[in-house]
Amino acid sequence: MTETHPIMTARVTRSILLSEKTKHIEFEILDKPKFDFIAGQFISVREPKGDGKFVTRAYSIASDPTNDHRFDLCLNRVENGFMSNYLCDREVGEEVHVHGPHGHFVLHDDLKDTIFISTGTGVAPFRSMARWLFQHPERYQGHEFWVLYGTRYEEDIYYREEFEQMAREHSNFHYVCTLSRCGETWTGCKGYVQDHLREILKANPGREMQTYICGLNEMVSGVRNVLKDEFGWGRKQINFERYD
Numbered sequence: 383m384t385e386t387h388p389i390m391t392a393r394v395t396r397s398i399l400l401s402e403k404t405k406h407i408e409f410e411i412l413d414k415p416k417f418d419f420i421a422g423q424f425i426s427v428r429e430p431k432g433d434g435k436f437v438t439r440a441y442s443i444a445s446d447p448t449n450d451h452r453f454d455l456c457l458n459r460v461e462n463g464f465m466s467n468y469l470c471d472r473e474v475g476e477e478v479h480v481h482g483p484h485g486h487f488v489l490h491d492d493l494k495d496t497i498f499i500s501t502g503t504g505v506a507p508f509r510s511m512a513r514w515l516f517q518h519p520e521r522y523q524g525h526e527f528w529v530l531y532g533t534r535y536e537e538d539i540y541y542r543e544e545f546e547q548m549a550r551e552h553s554n555f556h557y558v559c560t561l562s563r564c565g566e567t568w569t570g571c572k573g574y575v576q577d578h579l580r581e582i583l584k585a586n587p588g589r590e591m592q593t594y595i596c597g598l599n600e601m602v603s604g605v606r607n608v609l610k611d612e613f614g615w616g617r618k619q620i621n622f623e624r625y626d
């Protein structure tokens with residue numbers, strides 16, 4: 383590993399089941415008192431696979447930058463995947479090896495009205511960005527923000543309480559959660575994120591906007607196509623991070 387990104391040891395301090403296959407895990411870095419990163423960046427986890435080889439996988443940091451050595455991840459177990467299951471199996475007190483932060487999926491300095499679009503654990507960088515933004519009025523005042531989140535079932539809505547709380551506290555923060563396979567009791571939005579993206583854009587004509595998209599490639603491509611083909615958005619307005 384290069385000297386710019388030395389390997390660090392991170393210890394699990396808390397592990398919470400978010401749904402059947404997904405965990406929120408909190409870590410503390412043991413090697414240094416402060417871990418600097420920008421909201422939206424990812425960390426790489428590097429572990430031996432058992433055959434003498436190492437596996438390295440990227441994970442978006444789900445917490446906002448604080449003045450210390452901690453970070454959170456939101457992890458989905460992938461069937462037959464090594465690292466996702468390895469991390470989800472870690473107990474409090476166990477250690478893993480990481481390097482970073484990495485990545486350029488961060489908020490631009492010239493902030494505009496922003497739609498954050500994700501599915502599944504793709505919500506992780508937006509938890510980080512939203513928490514960072516709403517820490518100080520000078521970061522969020524004068525703009526509108528939407529967190530548009532899609533998943534299949536109600537039980538897979540991660541960090542729902544936190545986002546709903548943010549929406550209650552800030553009239554310029556909008557939380558739109560849509561289910562593609564909802565039960566009969568669900569009274570919220572239904573369908574795919576693309577459907578509700580169209581609604582948001584049609585309800586807000588003439589605004590200077592940008593979007594950040596995060597999740598699996600199929601969703602990211604679908605959303606980019608809607609923005610480019612149906613609304614004529616240019617590249618600079620569309621920022622994305624693909625998990626696969």
Ligand SMILES: Cc1cc2nc3c(=O)[nH]c(=O)nc-3n(C[C@H](O)[C@H](O)[C@H](O)COP(=O)(O)OP(=O)(O)OC[C@H]3O[C@@H](n4cnc5c(N)ncnc54)[C@H](O)[C@@H]3O)c2cc1C
Nearest residue numbers: 439440441442456457458460463464465466503506625626
């Ligand atoms: C920048 C970046 C940030 C990421 N952040 C997160 C995050 O915050 N949370 C998170 O859970 N994952 C995240 N990922 C995905 C993560 O890096 C791994 O790809 C994922 O955990 C699978 O790794 P694995 O070793 O368990 O499976 P692998 O052994 O790599 O893959 C096993 C099988 O699953 C398929 N597969 C790979 N990735 C996925 C996936 N994400 N979903 C479904 N199938 C998949 C592969 O095609 C393969 O067939 C991120 C990826 C990138 C590039």
